[in-house]
Amino acid sequence: MKALVKEKAEPGLRLMEVPEPVIGPGDVLIKVLRTGICGTDLHIRAWDGWAQQAISAPLVVGHEFVGEVVETGRDVADVTVGDLVSGEGHLVCGKCRNCLAGRRHLCRATVGLGVGRDGAFAEYVALPASNVWVHRVPVDLDIAAIFDPFGNAVHTALSFPLVGEDVLITGAGPIGLMAAAVARHAGARNVVITDVSDERLALARKVGVSLALNVAESTIADGQRELGLREGFDVGLEMSGNPRAMRDMVANMTHGGKIAMLGLPSEEFAVDWARIVTSMITIKGIYGREMFETWYAMSVLLEGGLDLAPVVTGRYSHRDFQSAFDDAASGRGGKVILDWTS
Incomplete structure (x- = not known):
């Protein structure tokens, strides 16, 4: 089969022939229809410092996909040939304290599809049936292909109650954009998103944000004044991993504000911890999706009219x-x- 492969420990990817995956008794084989390109895939192609530490070549890359089940293992009961499916890209051990308690997203032994094992940028991908999400209602294939990052957005955005709240999102990349759409759909009063790309801020306006702010030209405080906010933002969603963005978010939160942080910084950086303490700000780290509560929420949001x-x-x-x-x-x-x- 054809697959996109990190063939050697060097920059670049190659489209090449590789053996079709062989499934075990608890696995399914999926014919891939569409895939989404993630920031992780860009790191792997560039062969940056993170990729050099995390990847062992050769490796089939990719983890965002939608496909059709073409074969099921002997022990698979709830997934059938012909099902349209996406896949949870975090494969967990099933034996640790968190897995046994149903908190699989907190497994310390997680292996990433397309990072720690061959991934989905291929004509076929094999996955444990327990990592497969079957689309039971019609869904656009482009959207089904990006359920993985959509799940990151939903997990982050719904970490705290949003109804009637003023929400600040730093970073208008794809996940930030999806989080903005979710926050608006979930009943936030104002949704403000920041970036330095006018093109991405234009996309943010299409998903219905209250204000798309270019922080190379205006400050978040300027945005507050434009919207008439007097006490700061109730909920912050940090999507950029940028130190300045995080510091600006903290500086513009209301007392008792809550921050969900998905953006992954490339290195350590300082924040105003005195402000966090005296303003009683809650900060929650987010990684991946809750299995499978987030996936259920994604499907329900789309059924309810969320437009991505x-x-x-x-x-x-x-x-x-x-x-x-x-x-x-x-x-x-x-x-x-x-x-x-x-």
Whole structure:
């Protein structure tokens, strides 16, 4: 089968022939239809410091996908051939304290699809049936392909109550955009998103934010004044991993405000802990999705009319993966999709 492979410990990816995966008794084999390019995939292609530490070549990359089940293992009962599925890319041990307590997203032995084992940028991918999400209601294939990052957005946005709250989102990348759409859909009063890309801020306006703020030109405090906010933001969603963004968020929260932090910094940085203490601000780290509560919430949000169409801005054949990756790496658009049927 054809697959996108990190063949050697060097920059770049290669579309090449690899053996089709073999499934075990508890696995399913999935014919991949579409995939989404993630920031993780960009790191792997660039072969940066993180990738050099995390990846062992050769490796089939990719973890965001939608496909059709074509084979099931002997012990699989709830997934059938022909099902349209996406996959939870965090494979857990099932034996640790958190797994046994049903908190699988907190497993300390998590292995990442397309990072710690061969992934989904291929014509076929194998997964344990316990990591498969079956789409029981109709869903657009582009959206089904990005359920993994959509789940990051939902997990982050719904960490704290949003009804009637003023929400600040730092970072208008694809996950920030989806979080903004979720926050608006979930009943936030104001949703403000910040970035330095005018193109991404334009996308944010399409998903219905109250204010899209270019922080290279205006401050978050300016945004507060424009909206008439006198006490700061109730909920913050940090999506950028940028030290300045986190510090600016803390400085603009109301007393008792709550911050969910998904953005992954590249290194340690200082924050005003005195402000966090005296303002009684709660900070919660977010990694991945809650299995499978977040997935249920995603499907329900879409059934309830949540529109993520503006977030998908690029569609390419898998054969044109170089252009697709360049598009995703530009930092100007939303999600980029690879079609594995063309």
